[in-house]
Amino acid sequence: MKNTLTAISSWIANHNLPFMVISIGMIAMLLWAGFYKMTAPGAEGIVPLVSNSPLISWHFKVFGTYKGSTLIGVTEVTAALLMIIGFFKPEAGILGGLIATLMFFVTSTMVITTPGSIISVKGIGYMSFLGLFLFKDIIALGASLYLISNFGSKTILSGTH
Numbered sequence: 001m002k003n004t005l006t007a008i009s010s011w012i013a014n015h016n017l018p019f020m021v022i023s024i025g026m027i028a029m030l031l032w033a034g035f036y037k038m039t040a041p042g043a044e045g046i047v048p049l050v051s052n053s054p055l056i057s058w059h060f061k062v063f064g065t066y067k068g069s070t071l072i073g074v075t076e077v078t079a080a081l082l083m084i085i086g087f088f089k090p091e092a093g094i095l096g097g098l099i100a101t102l103m104f105f106v107t108s109t110m111v112i113t114t115p116g117s118i119i120s121v122k123g124i125g126y127m128s129f130l131g132l133f134l135f136k137d138i139i140a141l142g143a144s145l146y147l148i149s150n151f152g153s154k155t156i157l158s159g160t161h
Contacts, residue, residue, distance in 0.1 A: 019150045022143050027080045034076030043069030052113045055106045075099060086151045090158060093151030097144050104141035110134050
């Protein structure tokens with residue numbers, strides 16, 4: 001059993017599956033979410049999140065809801081495109097990962113600042129569906145940091161740093 005588990009672990013590592021799954025998943029999520037934020041329903045959907053965040057509430061005040069949401073969407077799409085380019089030029093992947101890290105840090109804090117993300121059931125606090133939706137950004141924050149380190153390792157190995 002131990003040899004089988006070690007062989008599976010080795011195969012996964014040798015085929016770089018964690019990097020491939022995380023990077024392709026992150027790229028798909030950023031493209032999908034980014035383009036959605038460029039629509040009216042996408043913009044309207046993030047109003048309660050952005051409006052209650054001390055880190056980014058200024059954004060809609062300066063740019064307005066629709067332009068502000070489009071800028072957020074463009075930032076997400078840009079991060080995804082840089083990650084795609086990172087498969088060929090890892091430095092671009094590092095930059096895409098840095099952008100995603102900043103975005104997911106900001107959105108991770110919205111679990112605390114968005115009304116309704118924590119609900120009380122018989123006196124015990126639980127995350128609501130909204131809270132769970134926001135909480136996934138903490139995992140995406142970790143994935144972004146992982147991608148930065150992986151693209152960074154590829155840069156070092158390629159000797160282009």
